[in-house]
Amino acid sequence: MGEIRDGLARKRIAVCVGSGGVGKTTLAAAIALQRALEGGRVLVCTIDPARRLANALGLETLGNVEAHVPDHKFREAGLAPRGQLFAMMLDVKRTWDDLVARHAPDRTRQDRIYKNRIYQQLSSALAGSQEYMAMEKLYELATERDYDLIVLDTPPTAHALDFLEAPDRILDFLGSDTARILLAPALSAGKLGLKLFHLGSGYVAKTLSRFTGAEVLTDLADFMASFQGMYEGFKNRASAVRALLAQPEVGFVVVSSASPRSVDEALYFHERLHAESMPIAGVIANRVAPDLWPGGGALPEPDELAAALAARGVPDARDLGARLARVLAEHEVLARADAREVELLFRSAPGPHAAIPRLESDVHNLAGLARLAVSL
């Protein structure tokens, strides 16, 4: 208990990473809540909160700005925070727009980019765009605000590694010579298809091949041209983001479920963070089947259960006792399998750990988050 909390005690930025559906968004909120309860001024920047969680965090109005979680939400959950909790939901499009505005030499250029159809598709069409913007937003928040802790949730990437690579890949694309050479003739002729064919299967080729049709090529060429001169600014900022992520004030929290596949991915990601010298604040195993029969003793026999139920006047105690025994036994098998995976995860990825039990229902309010936070 308290291990992840200790791992994050001196951090100013926590980044929750892991494969899709493991509980990154939920745990980012729980980590933030926990620090706010203890007296910090904390911001959680979430990516895709479930609607009810967004409600609980006061995020029902979408926006790229921080919302203060109001006192009454805490009171309703029976919580009395000593600090303050702020939440925001990343808006990828707005973050791109802000970034362009920051780097465009003038209004005309900015508007030209905003109007470009390729640019408009960037947020959804370019793989990694969301990851890149999450980091971009983090950098802005970290350098322009004074929170005690900022907790960044990360996008539901198919592959956790995309997160670290996204900015480089997108910047390489924007500044790519390959793309430029290919696009130069696109304004005058339509030979692009053939050249694309020879490009192979690199990221640039894959991205370019999504955009086909002559007018799209013109858009694309215009898009590349509009970014001319801005590329350096983008690149410098991305390097700064990357440098920030390697600072000791940052702590990556690797989130996993107890499934073998998720544990594999978490370990791979942990290794990768380590290799990149990124500071790791801990590893969380989430939604672990709780041990209903702690201590490892033998499960009760159906007869014992039936007798106990009968003693309490429960009807059909015999049948119920038998069924209860079966459910307990099945649960025990699951709990033991989870425990084995968690043990493997924690042993292979040393450092602060937390195993978070699976709650009976989804976590969509502050009270639920607080229950999880206890295990951090």
Ligand SMILES: Nc1ncnc2c1ncn2[C@@H]1O[C@H](COP(=O)(O)OP(=O)(O)O)[C@@H](O)[C@H]1O
């Ligand atoms: N410990 C837990 N117990 C029960 N449900 C959980 C727990 N952690 C997360 N959940 C639920 O699992 C679902 C996925 O969680 P989420 O945080 O959105 O994952 P991710 O952001 O990694 O995709 C949500 O419905 C959430 O309420």
Ligand SMILES: [Mg+2]
């Ligand atoms: Mg999420």
